Amino acid sequence: MTNSASALVIDDHPLLASGIADFLLSHCGFGQARPVSSIAEFWAILDAAQPPSLAVVDFWLPEGASLPLLVQMKRQYPATRLLAISADDNAAVSDKAREAGADGFLHKQEAPEIFGRAVAALLRGDTWFRTGPFAVAGINQPLKELPVTAAELGLTARQGQVLAMMLKGLPNKRIALNLSLSEQTIKEHVTGILERLGARNRIEVITMLRGKKLEGS
Amino acid sequence: MTNSASALVIDDHPLLASGIADFLLSHCGFGQARPVSSIAEFWAILDAAQPPSLAVVDFWLPEGASLPLLVQMKRQYPATRLLAISADDNAAVSDKAREAGADGFLHKQEAPEIFGRAVAALLRGDTWFRTGPFAVAGINQPLKELPVTAAELGLTARQGQVLAMMLKGLPNKRIALNLSLSEQTIKEHVTGILERLGARNRIEVITMLRGKKLEGS
DNA sequence: ACCAACACCCTACTACGGTAGGGTTACGCC
DNA sequence: GGCGTAACCCTACCGTAGTAGGGTGTTGGT
Structure with missing residues (x-):
């Protein structure tokens, strides 16, 4: 294909957003991957350019902004695949992301290889959610204390x-x-x-x- | 100086560890920066090689392993500068890290520029801890919910x-x-x-x- | 030797949390 | 209409939470 994929990565940790963007460029064949760390910047870029093939969205954006963001993305740019990522291994978080319209969800602590596979799946039009013993976990996961x-x-x-x-x-x-x-x-x-x-x-x-x-x- | 600095970056999120390591290489003049995502790997590398000039340690390693890790690092490799990083803006976390022997502390959501300045300060032998209105904040910070x-x-x-x-x-x-x-x-x-x-x-x-x-x- | 702080025990009391039983209104469904 | 459910009110009862006051023994500091 001559048209390479493009991505927008939003995370309030700029270093992580950059790391993911770099990874998409170097290991996933993306032609463009832009890291942003604020909601305002995110929408500004979307208004000014073609919608990207993929948006990587941190679940724990400040003020719980990620869920409405996913909802609005799905409505406004349905062609863009949405991958939610989170640092905690809580099944409820994954469910919430899916409900809000994400096409995939994975943990930040996943190996880069897994991350690459999830991205590939989303670009193919598939979804990526973990199931299995993990998903059974109920209300309370060990929180960091x-x-x-x-x-x-x-x-x-x-x-x-x-x-x-x-x-x-x-x-x-x-x-x-x-x-x-x-x-x-x-x-x-x-x-x-x-x-x-x-x-x-x-x-x-x-x-x-x-x-x-x-x-x- | 002919001898460039080396670093070891430990974080259970491999993509973040890689991102930070890349940043040290490309923007902070490091000659070597190795990302690791498990404690075992961390000590294995230390055993096998020269202690690095800098160790970047995620505060929220699984099972609260970061504090003992900092303590042991300070004892075993006192020449290595220790920079603790965390995702939450809680003053108590910063204090804990300092008590455990970290030479600096900052939040993952800091801009890369700030991150670079903190690294430079540590390499000079200075410390890097935030003070000011931030530090007054008492027991409870808004937790993600x-x-x-x-x-x-x-x-x-x-x-x-x-x-x-x-x-x-x-x-x-x-x-x-x-x-x-x-x-x-x-x-x-x-x-x-x-x-x-x-x-x-x-x-x-x-x-x-x-x-x-x-x-x- | 003395005092202060801590840990432990007691009785007695007030206030809050939670259950049980019985009753009224309003809404939506078959 | 009849039915169920949710929401609201009441009295009455019991168990737990927390306070007050008074007592004993041990420890560590001056």
Whole structure:
């Protein structure tokens, strides 16, 4: 074919967008591959030029902008193949992308070889979504959690242990059993934790420490 | 200088590692820049060759492996400059990296130009950590949250509204005020939600839906 | 020897969360 | 019309969460 494929790669990490664009040029036979890192730039290029054969879209664009972007792309440029990419291995993310109109989805941590195969599949008109044991995974995938020590929060060792179980959603009674203490003692530790963290109840603590994980389980 | 700099780039996203390595070669005057995407490969290369001038380390390596990696690198190859990179703009992450021995830290979404400046600073022997208003930001940064609709969870519209406030940590009384309903009605909606999601209490719901965000605020 | 901090125990109380049972209105469907 | 469902209200009950107040023993610092 004389007409080589063109691509637009949008990711808020410019280095990754460049890396992918380079890969498309050097390994996938693309004649043009342009990396962009902002939504505005993305639409500006589309307005000014021919729609590309392929658009690679980061799923986690700031403010959840990727889903509406996919929807609008599908509506406005149905000929452009849409490949969504994401850093986390969550089946729900893949489903969301497909619902929004993506023709394919894969993880950023895939080997370049796999990436190339997915791109080829999309250009052929096929789709590319993982199925199998992976897709069964339910609501909750291991999220990345920043480790925090009890000391960093100004808590004693015991309070740290109690807090760790609180964050798992355990009620006082079960925490007491786990630590072989009376429920009352747990309540006092909880009161201490609330005071220290400036929370009114355990629920505020949980929402406040979302995404953190106490060191030592 | 006749001796050009060498680098080792570790990131579990091969395309990003390659992108960064290419950038070091083409824009930062590096004579060698090797991308790797697994810990094992990383140490294997270090064992077999001269320690590089620079190691670029993704903060969110699987299983939280990056912090121990930084610590051991600092101990074993103190001459190698360590640059940690991360996708999220959380001050706590930067602090953690510094504590673990990194000489610099920056976000993946930084412009390549900034990235180049940070690399240059590290090679000079300087450090590179952001300070300023950014660093003041406390415990919680906006996390990426996968949007979910009430319908997807099998909930009615009202239950969805109640659930959204539950996930913010609001008590029934305040939810009732916000919706101009009696507290009792809220309790019934909560009971319905618990039943539908198979949870025993609201805390289980919150931990179960960690990282999700109900659509429509 | 003394004091402060921590950890542990107790009783007693208030407030919030959640369930059960019973009742009203409004909407859409067969 | 009759039916189901969702939404709204009420009283009543029970279990958990959290506070207050008072007590014991241990540890580490001055």
